[in-house]
Amino acid sequence: MVLINDIFFDKVEVPGIFDDLINSAWVKRLGRIHQSGAIFLVNPNICHTRLEHSIGVMLLIRHLGGSELEQVAGLLHDISHTAFSHVGDYVFDNIEENYHEQVFEDILRSSDIPEILSWHGYDIDQVINGTFNILEQAIPKLCADRLDYTLRDSYHAGLVSRKEVKDFIKHLSVEDGIIVIEKEEKAEWINNLYKKLINDVFNLPLHIYANRKLTELIKFGLQRNELVHGDLLKDDTYLLNKIRSTTFGYEGVKAIKQQKGFDMFVKKGMGLKMKNRQLNALI
Template sequence: SQFGVPNKYYHWKGFSRYEHSVGVMLLLRKLGTSLEEQLAGLLHDVSTLAFSHVADWVFAEGTKGKESYHDQIHESFIKRTEVPKLLEKYGFSLERILQQNNFTLLEQEVPELCADRIDYSARQWKDYLSNQEITFCLGSLTNFNGEIVFLDKNAAFKFAHTFLMLQTEFWGGEEAVKRYYLFFQTLKRALKIKILKRKDFFKDEKYVMKIISQCEDAEIIKSLKMLSKKSVPNLETKKSSKIFKKFRYIDPKVLENGKLLRLSRLMPKFGKIINEHRRINKVGVKI
């Protein structure tokens, strides 16, 4: 699952990393990139473990807002698969495709637009924007000298503002953080009592969930029962510490009269909106 926590235990219907990766590839194709970059897009998340960023909490520093464990193992993971032989067969260089900085539209540092951010956020727009607004935003995107930019500042604002709303109300919201934490504790417990091994996270989520759901451990049963509720109860105790989710935002560039300008420069109010959402994210969630 792209969201990490399985649909059964999450408050928002998710989508798979496979769907996301295909979407990124198709978006790159629409923007006129090379077949090589489209392949890089299709493969960019292939090293993601079961439960996506929840695995960052288990094996890395996800609770500190760092969610990039799959990037650290991307190269070594791909080299253990059949992908290198397939690429070689069709005349593509694995080393070039592994170096994502070769592809300027696939992924970029914050606050730039990139195909990755566009796809995973656009899949959730239906809860915030009308079909007409979605068409307006996507129709304003263009590839300008190897950068994804907007042709209309109003489309850029609608996109970027919706992205921030998703960050604060969903990706970094209290309900999401509590569910991440509970499921993270469930997985840690499963590893501790040895019903799961690290290698199991390289298998599909159904395989792992079957093991967990059949477990008779009282702590795991309690956590899954809480996750099954419509709203997770308050988890704060005297020993509570703060959990911080990664702060995601974009400040896209807009092409106006042949010049590229940041949205926050064209609309100073948007810069203030970013700062307010950043402030909210820095507060964290006590658990």
């Protein structure tokens, strides 16, 4: 057993399989990918990682009584995200923001994860082909993935306190395999928080600007063969350094940080197509 520390669940003792997975190359890579894409370039306070989210999903599934296998699936569900998270979707013009799902199986099978799972009595097909109702549900239902990013992203954006999140988690349970909320007021709270997260964080013009401008820099680099598609499967530090290795890229990243052209960007309508997101918590 090993201890994992999390801002919402504090110190949690988990089996060794999770230590092995978290220390694998592809999962460790998530610790070098910003959960909120390029937003940290204009808002340094929003700098949490895809690994923090993945561990949070795993721990939430554990808290709700999910099987060890579903906890494993929760930890691994975002393993195939590109550098800068959904910026990769914008680079590939993927409006559904699911590029990472399209390449999930190929990346998982080619990684060191299958071997690690076999050490602990699991097969990779159990993760790829399994049904995990606590982990994932279609929009707008509650699921561990949607709940964690709502709570975690909102916390890091300053929309809620750690105490509020921990109190909310106490009112979650599972019925017929679906996450439900035990109090109507808590259901209203999470539904309203989700809307606020979308409006005040995801769709904030400055944040859209950062993601759009970084997308443009990456597309330009790909067109000029200064970047290759494989660079997007590295991590944020690697990709950002490679972008900044050219004068155009260096000046482009600096311009994002200085918010150059932001007013004109807003006047022109921003131009970044965003996935339609909803949440409807059940009581």
